[in-house]
Structure formats: C-alpha cells, structure tokens
C-alpha cells in the first residue's frame with residue numbers, strides 16, 4: 001500500500017501499533033514491524049533508560065524493519081527522566097517516536113535534529129493543529145471510542161477524522177475503534193493516511209500478556225467499556241469489571257470532592273498484576289469499544305494480512321461496483 005504514512009515511515013502497510021503500557025514490549029513491536037506495519041515499544045513500561053536501551057536492542061535483534069518508541073508525556077507531578085530516555089532512543093538509532101499526553105514541544109528539537117520522525121497522538125483537532133504548528137511530522141487522531149485517554153471532548157471518529165482532514169496538512173492516522181479492513185478503508189475515506197490500533201493488537205498471539213487478558217477482550221462487547229476519572233479531567237476508557245464498578249461508585253459518592261488518592265489503589269500500578277498475572281479484575285485497564293469487533297486471537301501477521309486483504313476487496317470489488325460508469 002502507498003500513503004503519506006507508508007512513505008514517511010518507510011513501512012509496507014499504514015498500520016501502526018500504538019504504545020501500550022505493559023504490552024508494548026519488543027516481542028509485539030517486532031512482530032508488527034515484521035508483518036509490514038509499524039511496531040512501537042512503550043518507554044515508560046521500562047523501569048529506567050538502561051532497561052529501555054536493552055528493550056530496543058532486543059527489538060533490533062528481532063527485526064530489521066523500522067519500529068518506534070512511545071514516549072507518554074505525564075503531568076508535571078509524575079515526570080519521568082525524559083532526557084535520559086531520549087538519549088537512549090537517539091543513541092540506538094530508533095527512527096520514529098510516538099509522543100502522547102502532554103505537549104512534546106520541549107523534546108522535539110533533540111529528536112528531530114537526530115533525524116527521528118515524531119508522530120504525536122492527540123484527541124482533538126485543536127491539539128492536532130498545535131502538534132502540526134510545533135513541527136510534528138504526523139499525528140495520530142484518537143477518537144472517543146479509543147482505549148486509554150480519549151480526552152474530554154467526546155467526539156467520535158466519524159466526525160473527528162473528517163474534521164482533522166479538513167484542517168491538517170501533515171499526514172495523520174485514525175486511532176480508536178480500528179480493527180479490520182473495513183476500519184482501514186473507512187479511515188482512508190475520511191481523509192486519514194492509515195490506522196493506529198491498540199486493543200486489537202493486545203488480542204494477538206505475540207502480545208506478551210496473560211491469556212486471561214486476551215480472552216477478556218474476546219468476551220467483551222462494544223457495551224463493556226466504562227469511562228473512569230472523568231471528574232478529575234483525566235478520563236480513561238477501561239474494560240468494565242468489579243473493580244471499575246467500585247471506582248465509579250467512589251467517584252459518585254465523592255462528587256466534586258474526588259481526589260486521585262480516593263481511587264488510586266485500583267488505578268495506579270495495577271498493570272503488572274493484570275497483564276502478567278492475568279488478574280483481570282484486580283483494577284482498571286485500558287480497553288476500547290472495538291472489543292465488540294474482536295472475536296479471535298490471530299498472529300500479528302495473520303491479522304495484518306487479513307486487514308490488507310479485506311481492504312483490497314472492499315476498494316476493488318464492493319466500492320468499485322457502487323458507482324455507475326460515466327455515460
């Protein structure tokens with residue numbers, strides 16, 4: 001396939017695996033890149049910069065295709081050692097960085113002077129325009145459907161992507177709710193240059209997470225996600241479970257007095273228990289509405305091949321046949 005995103009990143013298919021806490025390890029990133037997409041290692045899952053360097057080296061041993069590193073920009077309170085992480089990324093020759101969360105402006109010069117392409121993930125047209133203005137090479141536009149942090153505007157992708165296409169000049173990918181060839185064609189039709197997927201890649205054979213996590217995604221429908229932390233203006237879309245019910249009860253009881261401390265036990269630091277031990281009800285973990293479209297656990301290559309195959313069929317057969325020839 002050929003879009004502005006395949007050209008920018010030197011990849012075969014415009015399909016990106018977004019950064020995912022305690023999921024985005026070398027094994028998954030390499031599998032995605034080897035299958036022709038763009039795999040991404042999640043920097044903040046690593047305990048420190050040295051561990052990130054090892055993870056990047058592990059990925060380089062598993063693939064000779066381009067892959068990226070996700071740098072999630074946290075609020076000032078939780079700052080990571082970004083200069084050390086960026087140094088490691090540059091030294092290792094990683095060609096692409098996905099930034100997310102807060103404004104990455106402070107880190108762009110170092111990354112881009114090293115020849116690294118930066119794609120910033122954002123949830124509104126105004127933030128996408130800001131990313132373009134500060135010099136990001138591309139953006140990932142994350143609709144209300146998405147797993148993780150959809151922002152506070154609640155604009156779903158049918159509107160958000162078309163709005164982004166109207167306003168942006170840099171390439172962008174559609175993120176949130178993407179699962180198959182239909183998603184890819186729809187994203188391209190709305191003006192995007194490719195897709196970014198999170199939840200769909202968790203339910204693959206190579207995702208280095210407990211089988212309970214994959215089965216929970218397969219079992220879930222599009223009705224089984226909840227939004228937590230909305231009163232803190234840090235909304236997160238997570239899979240519904242007993243722990244999430246307790247969080248939502250606490251949010252309701254505390255009302256305007258809610259503090260992060262009130263729900264911290266079931267939100268912070270739960271990923272290792274969920275992803276590695278498979279205790280899927282032990283806390284809140286990101287999952288998108290797209291769970292309703294996920295019914296199996298294929299290999300990454302099977303998934304990407306069938307997305308591309310289905311997209312080809314839709315464009316070449318179904319859509320081609322819908323317009324009567326001129327005259």
Ligand SMILES: Cc1cc2nc3c(=O)[nH]c(=O)nc-3n(C[C@H](O)[C@H](O)[C@H](O)COP(=O)(O)O)c2cc1C
Pocket residue numbers: 017018019020021023042070072099100101121142145146147148149175176177178196197198199200202285286287288289290
């Ligand atoms: C388990 C999980 C963990 C995630 N962790 C992060 C993260 O640490 N940083 C980040 O930028 N996005 C994170 N995301 C969001 C994904 O990169 C992606 O933007 C999102 O999943 C897209 O929506 P989808 O799940 O509908 O495909 C996470 C998503 C999931 C499912």
